[in-house]
Amino acid sequence: MWDNTLMVAPxxxxxxxxxxxxxxxxxAKIVARALRDAGYEVIYTGLHQTPEMIVAAAIQEDVDAIxxxxxxxxxxxxxxxxxxxxxxxxxxxxxxxxxxxxxxxxIPGLREAGIxxxxxxxxxxxxxxxxxxxxxxxxxxxx
Amino acid sequence: xxxxxxxxxxxxxxxxxxxxxxxxxxxxxERAARFSTVSDLEIARLYGPEDRAGxxxxxxxxxxxxxxxxxxxYRGRLWTMRMFxxxxxxxxxxxxxxxxxxxxxxxxxxxxxxxxxxxYDSDHPRALGEVGREGVAVDTVEDMDLLLRDVPLDRIxxxxxxxxPANVLLAMYVAVAAARGISPQTIGxxxxxxxxxxxxxxxxxxxxxxxxxxxxxxxxxxxxREVPRWNTISISGYHIREAGATAVQELAFTLAxGIAYVEAGIxxxxxxxxxxxxxxxxxxxxxxxxxxxxxxRAARRMWARIMRERFHARNPRSWMLRTHAQTAGVSLxxxxxxxxxxxxxxxxxxxxxxxxxxxxTNSMDETYALPTEDxxxxxxxxxxxxxxxxGVTHTVDPLGGAYAVEALTDRIEAEADAYIRKIDDMGxxxxxxxxxxxxxxxxxxxxxxxxxxxxxxxxxxxxxxxxQDEPSPIPLHAVDPDVERRQxxxxxxxxxxxxxxxxxxxxxxxxxxxxxxxxxxxxxxDAVRARVTLGxxxxxxxxxxxxxxxxxxx
Numbered sequence: 001m002w003d004n005t006l007m008v009a010p011x012x013x014x015x016x017x018x019x020x021x022x023x024x025x026x027x028a029k030i031v032a033r034a035l036r037d038a039g040y041e042v043i044y045t046g047l048h049q050t051p052e053m054i055v056a057a058a059i060q061e062d063v064d065a066i067x068x069x070x071x072x073x074x075x076x077x078x079x080x081x082x083x084x085x086x087x088x089x090x091x092x093x094x095x096x097x098x099x100x101x102x103x104x105x106x107i108p109g110l111r112e113a114g115i116x117x118x119x120x121x122x123x124x125x126x127x128x129x130x131x132x133x134x135x136x137x138x139x140x141x142x143x
Numbered sequence: 144x145x146x147x148x149x150x151x152x153x154x155x156x157x158x159x160x161x162x163x164x165x166x167x168x169x170x171x172x173e174r175a176a177r178f179s180t181v182s183d184l185e186i187a188r189l190y191g192p193e194d195r196a197g198x199x200x201x202x203x204x205x206x207x208x209x210x211x212x213x214x215x216x217y218r219g220r221l222w223t224m225r226m227f228x229x230x231x232x233x234x235x236x237x238x239x240x241x242x243x244x245x246x247x248x249x250x251x252x253x254x255x256x257x258x259x260x261x262x263y264d265s266d267h268p269r270a271l272g273e274v275g276r277e278g279v280a281v282d283t284v285e286d287m288d289l290l291l292r293d294v295p296l297d298r299i300x301x302x303x304x305x306x307x308p309a310n311v312l313l314a315m316y317v318a319v320a321a322a323r324g325i326s327p328q329t330i331g332x333x334x335x336x337x338x339x340x341x342x343x344x345x346x347x348x349x350x351x352x353x354x355x356x357x358x359x360x361x362x363x364x365x366x367x368r369e370v371p372r373w374n375t376i377s378i379s380g381y382h383i384r385e386a387g388a389t390a391v392q393e394l395a396f397t398l399a400x401g402i403a404y405v406e407a408g409i410x411x412x413x414x415x416x417x418x419x420x421x422x423x424x425x426x427x428x429x430x431x432x433x434x435x436x437x438x439x440r441a442a443r444r445m446w447a448r449i450m451r452e453r454f455h456a457r458n459p460r461s462w463m464l465r466t467h468a469q470t471a472g473v474s475l476x477x478x479x480x481x482x483x484x485x486x487x488x489x490x491x492x493x494x495x496x497x498x499x500x501x502x503x504t505n506s507m508d509e510t511y512a513l514p515t516e517d518x519x520x521x522x523x524x525x526x527x528x529x530x531x532x533x534g535v536t537h538t539v540d541p542l543g544g545a546y547a548v549e550a551l552t553d554r555i556e557a558e559a560d561a562y563i564r565k566i567d568d569m570g571x572x573x574x575x576x577x578x579x580x581x582x583x584x585x586x587x588x589x590x591x592x593x594x595x596x597x598x599x600x601x602x603x604x605x606x607x608x609x610x611q612d613e614p615s616p617i618p619l620h621a622v623d624p625d626v627e628r629r630q631x632x633x634x635x636x637x638x639x640x641x642x643x644x645x646x647x648x649x650x651x652x653x654x655x656x657x658x659x660x661x662x663x664x665x666x667x668x669d670a671v672r673a674r675v676t677l678g679x680x681x682x683x684x685x686x687x688x689x690x691x692x693x694x695x696x697x
Contacts, residue, residue, distance in 0.1 A: 021257035021273050023346025025695075026387050026473075029586055030593050032697050046695035047346050048261070050269065072257050073512075073622070077272025103511050103619060121477040121510050122606045125597055 011138050015063040017045040017054045019082065022072035027099060031067060034125040035132065051081040059091055065136040068098040068115075075102055076109060083114035095136050099123065152193040164188075181431040181601065182389035183591070184554070190546035200440075200549060203539045205459075207447035209440050209552065210540035211498040212463040217536035223501035224526045225302060225467065229254030229278035230513050231626045232633070233289035236279040240294060242516060246523055250501065251294065252302040254278035255312075260347040262308045262681030265630040275626035277513070278304075282634040282678065284671045287315040288322070296320045302333040302377070302467070302501075307349040309336040310362050311680050314667040317370065333374035333423065336362055339400040339572055343581045345382035346693070349681050352573055354688035358663065359404065360411040365664035367418045375418065376404055377425045377467065383581070384427035385473045387589020390438045391555055393427060395562030396572075396581050398445055402563070403572040405454055415454050419461035428494040429471040430486060436542055437551035439466065439497025445556055468494035469503040475510050479605035480617050483507035488525045495529055496542055502526055508617055515620045579696045586696060634676060641674035649673040650683060657687045 016032040018025055025047055036042045043061050045054060058066050068079060079098060086092055098110070099119035107118045117131055178186045187194075201207060204214030213219060226248055228239045240251055256278040258270035264282045265274045274280050281287055291301070296319070305312045313334050320330045338355040341348050348355070359376065366373045380388075380397035388396065401422065408418045426442065428435050446464035450456040470490035475483040484507045491504050504522040506514030514522070535541055542548045569575045576582075595601040602608045649670040656666045670680055 021261050021263075021269065021347070022277065023341075023344075024386075025346060026385070026589055029697055030387075030590055033586075033590055034593075036697070042697075044695055044697055046693055048269075072273055073276035074257075074272030101510065101512070124607070125593060 011041075012065070012132075012136055013041045013043065013061065013063040014065045014067060014132070014136070015043050015045065015054070015058050015061060016067045016069070017049050017057070018047045018069055019049050019051060019054060019078045020070050020072035020074045021048055022070070023047055024071040024100075025069070027071070028067075028069035031069065031099065031125065031128055034129055035067070038129045038133075040132070051078055051085055054082055055085040055089065055091075058086070058094055059089060062139075063094060064139050065095040065097065065132065068096065068100075070098065070100040070102075073101070075100065076106055079110055079115055080113035087114070093139050097131070097135075099128070149193055152191065156191060156193065180390065180434040181429055181592075182391060182434060182588075183595070184389070184391065184434060184551075184558075186433075186547075187550070190550045192546060194546060194550045195553065198549075198553070200543050200552075206451065206462055208443040208463055210543045212443065212465060212500070214539070216498060216539040217495070217530070218539070221530050221536065222495065222499055222526075223250045223300075224248050224523060224530075225250040225252045225501045225503055226519060226523055227252040227254050227304065227469070227503045228519070229256070230620070231275040231279060231623055232630050233279060233281065233286045234292075235275070235623070235626070237290055237292050237294075239516075239519075240290075243519070243523070244294075244299070246520060247527065248523060250300050250302065252503065253290070253304065255303070255305055256280045257347070259677065260305065260307065262311075262349045262677060262684075264676050264678030265627070265634050267678055272627075274630050276622055280626075280630045281312065281315070282630070282676050283637045283674055284315045284318050285637055285674070286633070287312070288319050291316075291319055296323065296330055297325050300331040300333070302335075302374075304335050306335050306338055306341050306345070307347060307355065308677055308681055309334040310358055310664055310667050311671065311677050313362060313366075313370075313373070314664065314671045317668055318672050327370045329372065330370065331372040331374075333377050334362070335379060335425070336376040337379045337400065337404075339403060339576065340379045340382050340397070342576045342691075342693075343383055343396060343400075344386040344388075344585065345379075348691045348693075350684050350688035351691045352576055354684070355691075356403075356407050356573065357660075358684070360407050361662045361664050363404075363408045363418050364411050364413060364662055366421065367413055369664075371421075373421065374423045375421050377423050378404065379425040381425050381427045381469055383585065384429065384471070386585050387592065388585045389588050390429065390431070390434050391558040392562065392581075392584055392588060394438055394442055394445070394555060395559035395566075397424065397426070398442070398449065398559065399563050399566045399572045399575070401446065402449060402453070405450070406571070409454070415450075415456045416458040416461050419450060419454070419456055420458060420463075423500075424464055424466040426466055426468050426499075427471050428468045428490045428497070428499075430474050430490065432489060432493050433547055433551055434555070435490070435493040436497045437548055437555050439468075439494070439499065440540075440543075440548070440552045441556040441559065442466070443498070444552070445559065465500045467501045467503070468497070468499035470494070470505045472505050472509060475505060475507070476603060476605050477510040478613060479611060480507045480510065482605055483510075484521055484525070487522060488529070491525055492529055492533070492535070495535060496540075498540060508619060511617075512619045513622070515618055517618070518620075579694060583696050637674055638676065645673045646670075646675050649675050650679060653680065654683050654687065657683055
């Protein structure tokens with residue numbers, strides 16, 4: 001069980017983004033709301049975002065983390081592209097985590113590509129919020 | 144039921160509560176203070192004859208069809224077992240179709256990949272990584288021909304889950320049939336063509352809502368004249384429910400979408416009875432057994448009344464809500480995936496007891512990937528077991544008259560009616576969508592349910608109760624990594640080999656008719672024949688109408 005009042009985390013900004021062409025936004029919206037209820041500042045991109053659009057939004061909004069939701073099966077192509085573009089633009093310290101329909105076999109490759117956490121179906125909001133609290137700090141502050 | 148009988152029943156209930164229930168509760172309290180469905184509809188301890196106060200559910204095969212649209216239901220003909228399938232290239236999916244037909248499936252249902260759903264060719268930059276992943280890639284009429292290879296189009300009906308580019312895929316289907324000498328007058332099938340639920344829930348779109356409705360009007364008018372056996376719109380609650388709606392919201396928003404399409408058809412100059420019989424429906428069937436059965440029964444009664452009283456349709460076929468059903472993908476769990484076979488079987492049984500006309504049963508591995516052949520086979524066998532072993536098909540509407548089922552049918556109807564009135568007051572579904580009203584209602588409901596799960600008020604076996612140490616590994620379907628390259632090669636080859644001048648002329652003609660506001664369907668059929676691609680045709684619509692951008696609501 002999670003208690004919103006214990007989770008106030010000021011000055012942490014999180015971009016919740018939907019890469020790929022799939023329209024399954026139920027999970028992204030629920031996670032965005034849970035993070036907001038836990039005290040984070042959340043920016044939601046909306047659907048059908050290209051890696052370029054997501055990285056540009058993250059840098060422009062000066063976020064500390066990006067939560068990616070993808071259920072289209074294109075995760076192995078699109079997610080490493082996002083982390084590579086962040087590195088190229090000197091923003092590798094933005095923590096990237098993701099969730100969706102992601103087979104276990106694909107997780108090591110995504111971790112290697114710089115995705116800090118992969119949340120698979122059945123993960124509770126409590127687990128996601130706890131992970132963010134543990135792992136996402138304002139950028140420039142040593143975690 | 145006369146008043147004195149109701150009074151006697153109420154008195155008997157009060158005596159029972161006092162003498163039997165009270166002492167029982169004193170000995171053993173109930174498990175919860177409140178019982179509710181998965182949609183959070185409160186359920187009473189006991190339903191009785193007094194709860195309906197004499198309303199008769201009527202008889203099957205006649206208005207208002209609460210008990211079914213046919214007088215004999217499954218005694219006459221079983222539902223169509225129609226498994227949704229599509230992955231990779233057209234050849235890959237065609238092989239799966241022939242496997243399913245060989246296993247006793249009776250209709251085809253095509254799942255397209257995301258770029259196709261969004262009107263992009265496979266070599267568009269936005270298609271990167273998505274080609275053939277969640278469905279089959281179709282770029283040109285040549286892909287459609289391969290997809291339907293050795294399928295007897297005059298005998299097998301094909302349902303295509305395609306919305307924003309529905310006109311293009313229908314044109315390809317017509318062109319393939321014509322090339323095989325089969326007249327459009329004789330082909331049967333379905334395009335989903337339901338853009339309103341795309342804006343509400345499924346979210347695969349090209350142009351904004353109003354021009355989307357114009358393209359749907361074109362398809363309605365064209366099919367009414369040229370392809371009379373085509374099911375023009377499959378008005379879909381499935382995606383609305385999967386996005387987190389309650390059963391009542393699914394029903395209300397779907398029927399409100401239906402109302403908007405009927406109004407659009409009439410506004411396009413069609414007589415209501417000329418096109419309404421070819422509208423069909425598609426509902427989700429979720430875990431909550433009685434609620435789902437009641438939802439199907441309420442849906443039929445409400446649609447019959449809407450068509451007869453609101454639109455003054457005279458043909459009984461216009462009043463009938465014919466529906467496809469699909470078990471709830473969202474109810475399946477990645478944990479202990481074998482449990483999904485049981486969930487799907489119970490949901491499928493609810494769809495049959497609810498009186499559906501066709502059914503897709505999900506496979507147990509679909510929280511991981513598209514299903515394997517073995518998993519699909521179990522899902523199809525589930526339907527065959529219900530059809531041939533359980534005996535529920537031997538009598539029409541076996542649960543009709545059950546106090547709980549009739550009371551829930553009434554309750555769901557009343558709550559859905561209230562939603563429809565609210566949407567009417569907003570100016571109809573198109574206006575409601577422009578105000579993001581249904582999207583907000585769904586987001587609220589899905590967040591509320593998630594919180595109930597987190598608090599343990601709702602139980603999902605294997606997830607927040609009865610969890611086991613995982614993993615329980617199951618074999619998964621892998622999409623051939625070479626699909627994208629093969630498909631890109633094909634669309635480029637078709638573009639290079641076509642008569643460039645003829646293709647350009649067909650595109651120009653389509654642009655002119657689109658700009659002039661004429662019916663686009665004949666020009667689309669000409670364009671697909673000239674090997675103009677799906678993406679090129681949709682680019683014309685993007686240019687003329689602009690692209691849709693959603694105002695995202697959390």
